[in-house]
Amino acid sequence: MTGSDAPLIEVTDLVKHFGDRGFGRRRDQLVRAVDGVSLTVADGELVGLVGESGSGKTTLGQTVLRMHEPTSGAVRFRGTDLSGLSRRELTRLRPRMQYIFQDPFSALNPRLQIADAIGEPLLRHGRATRDDVRDRVREVLALCEMGPDSLDRFPHEFSGGQRQRIVIARAMALEPEFVVADEPVSALDVSIQAQIINLFSDLREQRGTAFLFISHDLGVVDHLCTRVAIMYRGVIVESGTRDQLFDDPAHPYTRELLAAVPTPDPRRRRRGERRPRREWDLPAAPGAPTWRDVPLTDLGDGHLVALPELS
Numbered sequence: 001m002t003g004s005d006a007p008l009i010e011v012t013d014l015v016k017h018f019g020d021r022g023f024g025r026r027r028d029q030l031v032r033a034v035d036g037v038s039l040t041v042a043d044g045e046l047v048g049l050v051g052e053s054g055s056g057k058t059t060l061g062q063t064v065l066r067m068h069e070p071t072s073g074a075v076r077f078r079g080t081d082l083s084g085l086s087r088r089e090l091t092r093l094r095p096r097m098q099y100i101f102q103d104p105f106s107a108l109n110p111r112l113q114i115a116d117a118i119g120e121p122l123l124r125h126g127r128a129t130r131d132d133v134r135d136r137v138r139e140v141l142a143l144c145e146m147g148p149d150s151l152d153r154f155p156h157e158f159s160g161g162q163r164q165r166i167v168i169a170r171a172m173a174l175e176p177e178f179v180v181a182d183e184p185v186s187a188l189d190v191s192i193q194a195q196i197i198n199l200f201s202d203l204r205e206q207r208g209t210a211f212l213f214i215s216h217d218l219g220v221v222d223h224l225c226t227r228v229a230i231m232y233r234g235v236i237v238e239s240g241t242r243d244q245l246f247d248d249p250a251h252p253y254t255r256e257l258l259a260a261v262p263t264p265d266p267r268r269r270r271r272g273e274r275r276p277r278r279e280w281d282l283p284a285a286p287g288a289p290t291w292r293d294v295p296l297t298d299l300g301d302g303h304l305v306a307l308p309e310l311s
């Protein structure tokens with residue numbers, strides 16, 4: 001499929017392994033960050049990608065946008081295989097696919113006024129001229145519910161929620177068709193999170209933008225997304241509509257997330273401590289099957305689950 005018949009984003013058996021990094025005992029250990037993911041995102045769809053820290057969500061989002069070179073597999077954007085594109089063609093496509101980082105504090109250059117932070121990509125991609133760039137920035141700030149008085153201010157003059165609106169405005173300025181939003185509310189106060197979540201919903205409605213919304217929080221995804229994929233150890237172990245997953249979760253990991261069982265503290269993982277083994281998990285012995293080897297079974301109406309006993 002190419003052109004208008006093809007899904008906006010079609011990911012096929014995408015793999016991203018990190019091989020030669022790590023320190024001490026972990027050196028040379030292969031990290032299977034993304035281990036064979038297939039996924040589609042249609043125009044205007046808000047797909048949630050959920051999983052605990054280290055499950056591979058960020059790597060998947062960044063590999064889909066080709067911020068990482070995939071180890072194998074394909075990503076098609078409106079039917080065009082991104083791996084077949086030259087650097088120049090990819091640069092031309094960039095404005096149509098944007099990435100929103102988790103932390104609004106580090107995402108903005110502290111020395112740039114907001115007019116320049118948002119205006120510079122518009123000028124670089126020929127989406128505005130020197131004469132109309134301020135108008136364009138004002139419009140997109142308004143879309144993200146920020147007033148025109150923001151233009152000549154610096155990032156430190158704004159709260160976390162306001163900064164995240166500015167970061168979102170910068171991504172939306174280029175009128176992307178697809179945006180990966182990577183934990184865009186998790187660095188914000190709970191009281192602000194709902195406002196930003198509503199902003200994503202409004203943007204989808206007003207602009208028809210499609211989002212892959214990464215979160216470790218099923219509550220957020222329940223509020224926002226119509227389709228959900230659950231990621232565990234580099235693969236999607238369950239996916240379906242929001243109702244299928246929330247009303248009838250089939251994978252024990254999804255049930256665990258729904259029951260809000262505390263996930264292992266990421267700081268402990270950084271210190272190299274192992275994740276506690278779940279009784280339903282596959283054995284981690286060398287050569288043993290991994291979740292990648294468990295085929296997805298369709299429970300009906302596109303509700304997919306990877307369970308060894310079903311395959």
Ligand SMILES: Nc1ncnc2c1ncn2[C@@H]1O[C@H](COP(=O)(O)OP(=O)(O)OP(=O)(O)O)[C@@H](O)[C@H]1O
Nearest residue numbers: 018021031033051052053054055056057058059060
């Ligand atoms: N550049 C890299 N080099 C080596 N390993 C990496 C790199 N980036 C990520 N990883 C590893 O890949 C695995 C998946 O990481 P990733 O950040 O994609 O997970 P995540 O689900 O987004 O986690 P979090 O919610 O904490 O961001 C982890 O084991 C991580 O340490």
